[in-house]
Structure formats: structure tokens, C-alpha cells
Amino acid sequence: MSSTFSLKIIACDRVFYEGESKMLVFPGYDGEMAIMAHHEAMTSTVEIGEIRYQLPDDTWQVAIVSDGLLQVEQNQVNIIVYSAEKPEEIDAFRAEAALARAKEQMQQKQSLNEYRISQASLARAMARLRSVNKSHLY
Numbered sequence: 001m002s003s004t005f006s007l008k009i010i011a012c013d014r015v016f017y018e019g020e021s022k023m024l025v026f027p028g029y030d031g032e033m034a035i036m037a038h039h040e041a042m043t044s045t046v047e048i049g050e051i052r053y054q055l056p057d058d059t060w061q062v063a064i065v066s067d068g069l070l071q072v073e074q075n076q077v078n079i080i081v082y083s084a085e086k087p088e089e090i091d092a093f094r095a096e097a098a099l100a101r102a103k104e105q106m107q108q109k110q111s112l113n114e115y116r117i118s119q120a121s122l123a124r125a126m127a128r129l130r131s132v133n134k135s136h137l138y
Contacts, residue, residue: 002037002075002121003020003037003077004021007053009081010079014084017063021054022054022056023036023054024077025051025052026051028045028046035072038075039041039077040072041073042071042072043069044070045067046079048113048123048127051084058109061086062087063085064127065085067082067120068080068082069081085128087131095128098125098128099122102118106118
């Protein structure tokens with residue numbers, strides 16, 4: 001029995017990753033969740049944050065993603081998110097500017113819908129900055 005599964009991460013602008021994986025860790029609604037080979041069929045949401053996946057050679061890859069959906073079926077995992085980036089692709093200056101804008105928007109009077117959009121912008125900016133700061137540690 002194979003210890004890998006087929007993983008496909010799709011963002012709206014590209015196929016971010018397509019290949020085999022040993023393990024996937026993703027941010028779910030209730031916290032981090034993990035998927036391994038032969039996981040039972042399921043559908044879940046993916047929250048804004050960091051996805052980590054282990055390649056067959058035991059190396060780990062990281063992606064910073066927006067919210068989206070995940071489907072597990074017949075040893076295949078498909079993730080569809082609005083955006084997916086490698087930490088090295090993130091411009092720290094632009095991420096800091098986006099964080100400042102999101103914080104400013106949160107201080108303004110807004111409709112409930114605008115407030116939720118501001119919350120998502122704030123969460124995405126914070127996730128992007130965390131990954132940039134983490135990548136400088138290695």
C-alpha cells in the first residue's frame with residue numbers, strides 16, 4: 001500500500017502544486033488538520049494561513065493561502081483557494097502596507113459585509129508577514 005497521495009493546490013491564477021505528498025497540514029475552521037495517505041473521503045474549508053506538505057523525499061514545502069475548500073477522495077486531495085504563495089514570493093513591504101490598510105479599515109465605521117472583508121484582509125496580511133519573518137529565521 002502506497003504511503004503517498006496525489007495533491008493538487010489550485011489558486012485562481014495558477015496551479016500552485018500538483019504531485020505526490022506524504023502528509024498535508026492545513027488551517028481548518030477548528031485549527032490545524034492533517035491528511036495522510038488513504039484518508040477517508042471528506043470535504044472541509046481551508047482558512048487563511050499556512051499549508052505545509054511533505055514530499056516523498058521527506059522535505060517539507062510551505063504555502064501561504066487564502067481561504068478555500070479542500071476535498072479528499074480516493075487517495076487524492078484537491079485544494080482550491082483564492083491565492084497561494086511561497087514565502088519567498090511575498091514582498092514584505094507590500095505585506096506591511098496591506099496590514100496597515102487593513103488595520104485602518106477596521107477602525108472605520110463599516111457595514112457588516114465590509115467589516116468581514118476587512119477582517120479577511122487583516123488575517124491574510126498577518127499570515128503573509130508571519131511567513132516572511134519565519135523564512136528569515138532559516
